[in-house]
Every structure is written in structure tokens, then in C-alpha cells.
Amino acid sequence: MATLMRQQGSLARTLLSTAFALVLLHLGFATAASIGTGTAPGFAAGTTGGGNAKPVYPTTIKELATFLSDSEPRVIVLNQEFSFVGTEGSTTESGCRPSNNQQCLAKNNGFKGQDAILMDGDTSMKQTGGCDSDGIFVDVTYYNAAKTPLTVASDKTLVGEGTKGVLSGKGLLISGSNVIVQNIHITNLNANLVWGGDGITIRGEGDVAPKGIWIDHVKVSSVGRQMVVINFS
Missing domain, CATH: 1.10.287 (Helix Hairpins)
Known part of the structure; x- marks a missing residue:
């Protein structure tokens, strides 16, 4: 027993x-x-991003910028929020208040539209999208970081861990090919101002369109202009 x-x-x-x-x-x-899940469909078929590169976990905004822009194939995992808000200072200058925002503010109901950051050299408010012939000059203040996105070179996978992967105050400029961006949140890009910042821009070097770009389960919110820009290549 x-x-x-x-x-x-x-x-x-x-x-x-x-x-x-x-x-x-x-x-x-x-x-x-959880690192780069699924298979790219459609025009993105065959996209591998950083492939089998050992995952890296940036801890500072400088390290993140380097990982994204260098020439090494990388799998970059975001397990925290990276806030760029205020890191490159702010600018106050003369901008435009278009007629639709003037009308919105005149209702005094708590809602506000967008004023516009003027294009360089536009002193007449006629060269800036988002303004109109009845616009008036007003001072606008914006965070500089949102107007200069993070450059993403070729052969990169950028993926968020759970809901932790957040880019606040700066978007992405995908200039390389074979890039995967998955499960991240881009937000807080001078949302009160037209031309305040774009979430994701896809534009190759020399304005040649990159190939093999897979953007999957990505949230973009509170941007000053476009969530995704693809029309300049």
C-alpha cells in the first residue's frame, strides 16, 4: 500500500x-x-517588416527615434506611452481663423472649431488650406514636435504590447519600404489647429512611393490635420 x-x-x-x-x-x-501577428493582405502581401530580428523595447523617445530611422531591420515593441508633447518647445505666431470657426465661436455654446496654422510666407491667408477669404488673423500656439513626425526606415516592425503602445504628440513618416505598423495609438497632434500634425504619412525618399506597407489595428485620434496622408508620392 x-x-x-x-x-x-x-x-x-x-x-x-x-x-x-x-x-x-x-x-x-x-x-x-503578440509581436507582429497575422499575415498582410492585398497590396501589403509579402510584407515582413523587421522579420525575425530580436525584439527591442525602447525606453526613451530618443531611443525610439533611432530604432525607427536607422538602417537595421528591427522589431520595435512599445510597452509604454511615449509623449513628445512639449519636448521640442512651442511656437506662437499669426494664424487664420476661418469664417466657419468665427460662426461657431459666435454661438457661444461651448464648442470650438479649428483655427489654421499659416503656410510659410502666406501673409494674405490665400495660400493656406483651411482658411478662406473671410478669415481673420489670430494668434495660434502649437507644439513643434507634432509638425515633425518620426521617420520610419525600411524593414521595420512597430508593434504595441496590449494597449500600452501610444505615441502622444508626434506621428509617423514612413519613408522606407517593407514596414509593419500594428496595434498602436497615435494621438495629441495639435488637434485644435488645421496643419497641426498628421497621424501617419507614407512618402518615400525623393517622393518615390515606398512598397510593402502594412498598417493594421492602428488607432489615430485628436490630430490637427489628416489621420493618414498618402498623396505626395
Whole structure:
């Protein structure tokens, strides 16, 4: 009887150890699968991004910018919010209040439209989209960081971990080919101002269109202009 009980105890420990090992194996697969999941469809078919490169986890905005723009194939995992708001200072200058925003403010109901940042050299308010012939000059203040996006070079995967991957105050300029951007949130780009900042711009070097760009499960909110810009290549 004692021998049988020892055998049963040994079997139970073996089964428990095996079950624990399977749980760890499952967690390992789940973790691996969270980095660049799925297969790119349509025009993005065949896009591999950083491929099998060892994942890197930036901890500073400078490190993130370097990982995105260097010439190395990379899998870049965001497991925190990176805030660029105020990191490059702010600018106050003369802008435009278009007639529709004047009318909105005149209602005094708590709602506000967008004023516009004027294009360089536009002193007449006739060269800036978002303004009109009845616009008036007003001072506008904006964060500079939102107007200069992060450059994304070729062979990169940028992926958020769960809901942690947030870029606040700066968007992306995808200039390279074979790029995957997945499961991140881009937000807070001078949302009160036309021309305040774009979420994602796809434009190759020399205005040549890049190839193999897969943007998947990406949220863009509170931007000053476009969520996605693709018409300049």
C-alpha cells in the first residue's frame, strides 16, 4: 500500500510538472504571437517588416527615434506611452481663423472649431488650406514636435504590447519600404489647429512611393490635420 501511494504521488507530481510546463509553453507562444501577428493582405502581401530580428523595447523617445530611422531591420515593441508633447518647445505666431470657426465661436455654446496654422510666407491667408477669404488673423500656439513626425526606415516592425503602445504628440513618416505598423495609438497632434500634425504619412525618399506597407489595428485620434496622408508620392 505504501509503495502504491508513493507511485501515485510521483505520478501526480509528474502530471503537475507537465501541466505547468505546458502552461509556460502556451504563454511563450502567446508572447511570441503578440509581436507582429497575422499575415498582410492585398497590396501589403509579402510584407515582413523587421522579420525575425530580436525584439527591442525602447525606453526613451530618443531611443525610439533611432530604432525607427536607422538602417537595421528591427522589431520595435512599445510597452509604454511615449509623449513628445512639449519636448521640442512651442511656437506662437499669426494664424487664420476661418469664417466657419468665427460662426461657431459666435454661438457661444461651448464648442470650438479649428483655427489654421499659416503656410510659410502666406501673409494674405490665400495660400493656406483651411482658411478662406473671410478669415481673420489670430494668434495660434502649437507644439513643434507634432509638425515633425518620426521617420520610419525600411524593414521595420512597430508593434504595441496590449494597449500600452501610444505615441502622444508626434506621428509617423514612413519613408522606407517593407514596414509593419500594428496595434498602436497615435494621438495629441495639435488637434485644435488645421496643419497641426498628421497621424501617419507614407512618402518615400525623393517622393518615390515606398512598397510593402502594412498598417493594421492602428488607432489615430485628436490630430490637427489628416489621420493618414498618402498623396505626395
